[in-house]
Amino acid sequence: MSHQMTSEMTVHGLLLWASMGLLMPLGILTIRMSNREKCRRWFKLLFYMHVILQTVSVLLATAGAVLSIKSFENSFNNHHQRIGLALYAAILLQAFIGFRRPHRKSKGRSLWYFAHWVLGTTISLVGIFNIYTGLEAFHKRTSRSTRLWTILFTAQIFFMAFFYLFQDKWDYIKKQGIVLGNEAIAPSDQTIPPPRENQKESLNFEPSTKSNSLGSYFSKSNALKKLFQIT
DSSP: OOOOOOOOOOOHHHHIIIIIIIIIIHHHHHHHHHHEEEOOOHHHHHHHHHHHHHHHHHHHHHHHHHHHHHHOOOOSSSSEEEEEEHHHHHHHHHHHHTTTTOOTTTTTTTHHHHHHHHHHHHHHHHHHHHHHHHHHHHHHHOOOOOHHHHHHHHHHHHHHHHHHHHHHHHHHHHHHHTTOOOOOOOSSSOOOOOOOHHHHHHHHHHHHHHHHHHHHHHHHHHHHHHHHHOO
């Protein structure tokens, strides 16, 4: 295989990696963050970030598809090419559905949301799978090792999957009283003992009261004795 063909295959792989392996999952994470955002300003910012990420993703996927049609033999006799063709058609359909978004509380909004969510999630998952098949195809065609690229891509997907799951648990974690690693102390039914200084004061106070009572007792007895002597 010529050096030019190898370079074009590398560029094709990087374009689709950036498109379906990075920007599309980031777009999904961004729109999920906006669903929990109460500030309208941040909601709009996250929404437009989602639109920009998905638009750039479609453009990169289109560039990768054009490069594949122009430079490669597209006999569609392997899984990578067949899945890639189906994915590109689904990406165009998803983009069309996204721009046809109905207004909130309008008729058909729920159906649109369900279709947009299912199709977008499916494209992202199948796209990630097809990147692995592309790495395998690149290894077979060029006899070059793709182990490092596979490890890096797997680490990236693992981090994104962790963040995706963490988004669902964040509200639950906050309700448990844990915010950014600081554990909130739950109220206890046990009475809190007073500080030592207060204990010392209370201990010192009790003997003084006892001594005062004894003093008053002896003073009263002396007064009675004097009264009896006078009488």
